[in-house]
Amino acid sequence: MGTSLSPPPAATELGPDPCPELVEELLRSVRAYLPVDQVDLVYQAYRLGALAHDGQYRKSGEAYITHPVSVAMLLTELGMDVETICAAILHDVLEDTPIERERIAAQFGETVAELVDGVTKLDKVRFSSRQEAAAESFRKMLLAMARDLRVILIKLADRLHNMRTIGAMAPDSRRRIARETLDIYAPIAQRLGMNRVKGELQDLGFKGLYPKRHAVITRHVKTLPASRREAMDKIETALAHKLTQDSIPHRLVWRVKSPYSIYRKMKLEQKTLDQVMDVFGFRVIVDETMQCYMALGSVHGLYKPVDARFRDFIAIPKANGYQSLHTLLFSPYGSPIEVQIRTEEMDQVAERGIAAHWLYKSPDSAQNSAQTRAQQWLASLLESQEAAGSSLEFLDNVKVDLFPDEVYLFSPKGDILSLPRNATALDFAYAVHTDVGDHAVAARIDKKLAPLRTRLASGQTVEIITAPSAAPNPSWLEWVVSSRARTAIRHFLKHLQHEDAVELGHRMLDRALESVDSSLDRIPAKVLEQYLTDARLRRLEDLLAEIALGNRIALQVAQSLTRGVDGQTHEPHVLSSEKIKITGAERGVLSFPTCCLPVPGDDIIGFMSTGKGIVVHRADCPNVPELRKSPERWVPIGWSREVSGDFRSAIRVEVENKPGVLAGVAAAIAETEANIDNVEYQERDLRSAVIVFSIDVRDRKHLADVIRRVRRLPVVIGVQRR
Known part of the structure; x- marks a missing residue:
């Protein structure tokens, strides 16, 4: 980083300070954890940013510089370093002002210039559509983020402040930005373990997209019956007393589900607003990992747990580094309550994700840190973008990979792999290695042979069987859900x-x-x-x-x-x-x-x-x-005379409508070594039925053999090629 601390050239041209109170608040925040010379550098970044944006205003009428300073403020709350804070203040100057990259590099160092460039959009490049421009901008941001994780921290803070002030936007723009926030930026924050940022982005995105629904749910939560709140107070008192009685030092925190979380639960579980019972929850914060399990035993001794609703994310952390114990308890007041148990450090990592790396750098947590997992994810993104044919295809791959739920699987050696929900054995094969995926032929799931398209469940042990002659085919794309597998195929x-x-x-x-x-x-x-x-x-x-x-x-x-x-x-x-x-x-x-x-x-x-x-x-x-x-x-x-492989065909079979007919026809087709891809009833009444079989055959002669074999069945009225 550059060492010059002198004011930027022409800084004296700046008139009255456009946001004195805001910048003083920023400097007060950075003074709390940065040395004096770095605080001075932050102020220089502010002076250059204010000069560059002089005369520019936001839709709300405020001086434009208030936005980058507010973004920097959000990052100081995460305890980010001086380079990140300076880059946040300057993140829009390359795009919106005449200031050049060289000037930033000369005064603040190459790292700050790289960070600013990584956040800068590609508005000056012409694209065939807004969608392609957004995809290419997103692609550039992720590649810069792969070089330095701080790029995405600045971008997320930038998006969070924009969402906080989105009310000044036109309705169409507000809905478009809100949708993009819910589809891309909130999932990225979740994928990087930044739950606090994710939660606020989701709620603001929901409010921007469906303001009336957001208002109704917010009002409902605020006006919950007093009896419900009294019950929660009693549960909190009981939990605190039980933990103290068991000599477990703790901090107990109330949690209220956000309007967006309540809305998603209503949609997923087809419930009305009144039927969503677990609006409240508790978080137990303890000092050490062992105390998490002691606290779990304590709360289970107080209230009975709901069967199959306990999750241990400490032993098996989520893909984003999140660690906690989750349990759902039967309360004596009619509604179940969720309790999360974690250590202080786990809580910081859960809230801040990769940003917690700048607060906690202990050797013990390095191997499983959110930052290490984020780097692994970004490495897979680099592979994806190299193979992607276009920015839109790359964005599609990344969207697939921003999954909210994972399944956790074991290799035969005991290694743990996390994959998206609904992942198949073929996804697992590609997660092991691209070469394993390309040559996969079958799998052993818990030591039982299974086809590659078999969906996996958490806790299973998966072994992939390969053959040198095996190779991907187009149908494999229908079997996989992970971006790594899709990109490789x-x-x-x-x-x-x-x-x-x-x-x-x-x-x-x-x-x-x-x-x-x-x-x-x-x-x-x-x-x-x-x-x-x-x-x-x-x-x-x-x-x-x-x-x-x-x-x-x-x-x-x-x-x-x-x-x-x-x-x-x-x-x-x-x-x-x-x-x-x-x-x-x-x-x-x-x-x-x-x-x-x-x-x-x-x-x-x-x-x-x-x-x-x-x-x-x-x-x-x-x-x-x-x-x-x-x-x-x-x-x-x-x-050619050297035709090889199987070819899709179809036969239409009219049969007597009797029990077991379908199985009998399928067995006859199987006897001819033709594979059945699909079966569809086209017509059906009390006396007869018409079934169409999609089958794979070698050639016309093989198809004729299938038709002859099926025609010999007593229950078959007629059969013909479609």
Whole structure:
């Protein structure tokens, strides 16, 4: 950090102090824990910020500098260091004023400049939509946050102050910002363990989005019957007496659920406002970890616990570092009460999350600290952004990962992994390592064999079975919920798609060049390079992939390349009758639509669809007449002799409506080694039923075997291919 403590250039140009009382409060706060020279640096940051924002005002009419100073105030409450406080005061100068990054770095050090740059939005960059701009801004912030966690602390404080003063915004802007706060910023605060900030962001976001609902719930809590409050007073007295009687030093704190928490409980449990009983709760703060368990025994001795509602987050901390004991007790006054038990340090970490790192730096807590867990999460985000194709995809991945609940699982060696709720064995495989996920074939859950799509529950021990030949396929995306797994699968499929596209595009361009009496070998290197430059493509492989994906028409490319040789347009006159042979392995650039579900052995035609590649239809598909209106997009294709893999098909079975019919037909299909993907009753009455089976078959012959086997069943009235 820079050592200069002199006033910034032109600081004397600043007129009367725009917020003397607020800045004096800020300086009073930092004097409580920072040395004198650092307090002076904070004041210099204020002088530069006030000068830079001179003449700028907020929607409320206040001088703009009141906002960054208020943000800095919020961070002093967390005990943040001088670099964070200075960066908070200056966090908007790069975006909204002529002050340059170099000036900040020269006076306050490179670290402060990095922090300010990390928080700065990308408003000067043009994007196709507000959504894309917000996603790219968010992406930049998270990458800066991965370099220095203090970036997100400043951003969260910035958002918190904006939400506190959101009343001056127009209704549409207020709703948009409130929604973004609930969807992104409150979950990030939760993910980083900053429960106090999370709670206020959620409540302010709820108030901004649904002001009437917020007002009704707030009024309801304030006007709860006196008898209810008297009951809570009696419970508090009883708890305090019991803990004192058992010689457990403690601090007992009342908790009132926030309006947002009550609203979420109403929605999730389909309850009315009056039915939400546990509006109040208690927090027991003790000195040492062992006393947490002693206090738990004490309160359980006073009131009976509700079965299956005890959680030990001390032995197994949450992914964000949160530690506490949670128990729900039957009270003698009709409503259950929640009690949380934790140490003083656990309470600070629970309230402040990663910010508590600057208050507690004991070696004992370093390994399981919220900051260490946050760094691990950010490392996974870096992997995600490297593989993501766009800012919107990255934002989508992160949203998936900002989960409110986790399941805790064990590896065979006893390691604990936390995953999102509804995670599957495949999510677990990718959590272990990307290579394990890519080659996973099955799992052993509590020593029992289970498929990869099996959902997991807390406490299970999971072992992944791998095979070198196994590889991800598109259906895996439907099985996973974690961003790490989703990103890894997408990355693999994109790479596979590119390889398939290059190979298929090469065959398509060769055929098109043959139709104009040329070949790729006869195109001069200069002509090819000029075409690639004009098309803004880096290399030939990219052009071939574009052709296979339907983004460029092979014949038009061929004509452009040959025109570059002699300046003449070559009309196709030798159209090859040879079909492009497909093996079915080109899944990255081939798709098989549900309208006709072609399988090997069917007569097929290909239709180029922009971005999708070749869509393979049966020649007798009812959609083919419509496709013939765009002959330039036809692709003559046929099946190779080396077709491999399974292909989706469907059969329509009419049966007598008797018990056990479905099981009998399914068993007959299984005997032919065809896999059933889905079963759907289409029609059903007292006498008969129509069942559609979606099945995987090798080819047309295999499908015929399935139909013959099903037709032989006595209960089957008729069967046909769909």
